[in-house]
Amino acid sequence: AQSVTQLDSQVPVFEEAPVELRCNYSSSVSVYLFWYVQYPNQGLQLLLKYLSGSTLVESINGFEAEFNKSQTSFHLRKPSVHISDTAEYFCAVIRSGGYQKVTFGTGTKLQVIP
């Protein structure tokens, strides 16, 4: 079985400050890792993903996440947040091989304060 833990349900941060949203996972097999973003009253959009290769992955809007196998983590970071980053962020894992069961974390609401 696999599980995803997002310990922070809400993260308030001032505009232009850095932010880290934490994600830890548990799995007995190799996994692929994802971050999705959900803006108010919208669906989930893929933010970034780790499938293989470089453990540091980046999104087009300045977010990055690093896959750390030893710590089973995939934390999301941004050096300087903008008001438009206010949203809920979901970490997800898919086991590699077999059927693609996706396990989502419970989400972290990022509130950027002007």
Place this chain on the structure above:
Amino acid sequence: DADVTQTPRNRITKTGKRIMLECSQTKGHDRMYWYRQDPGLGLQLIYYSFDVKDINKGEISDGYSVSRQAQAKFSLSLESAIPNQTALYFCATSDRGQGDVTQYFGPGTRLTVL
């Protein structure tokens, strides 16, 4: 993602009514999924289908049924709606899984059962 559409976007119904939520995709993906989102619980998988002839129960299938009418269409039905089925419902698609296992989500259907 505009490639995955859901109808209706909002629906209010009464206890005991039969409801159908529809999902269509133009991504050409074989695999389709129905999720339910409740505040603080993340996303839970209701049903998934790997092709037209393959339907599988997810984590919370009780009270729901699905129909895969074609590769591009996957419908979710609530045979007799009850108030605790009030939630945000998402459809998602993914490719066969030879490389990219990313799931792409529709905009969601907000269902309220009175």
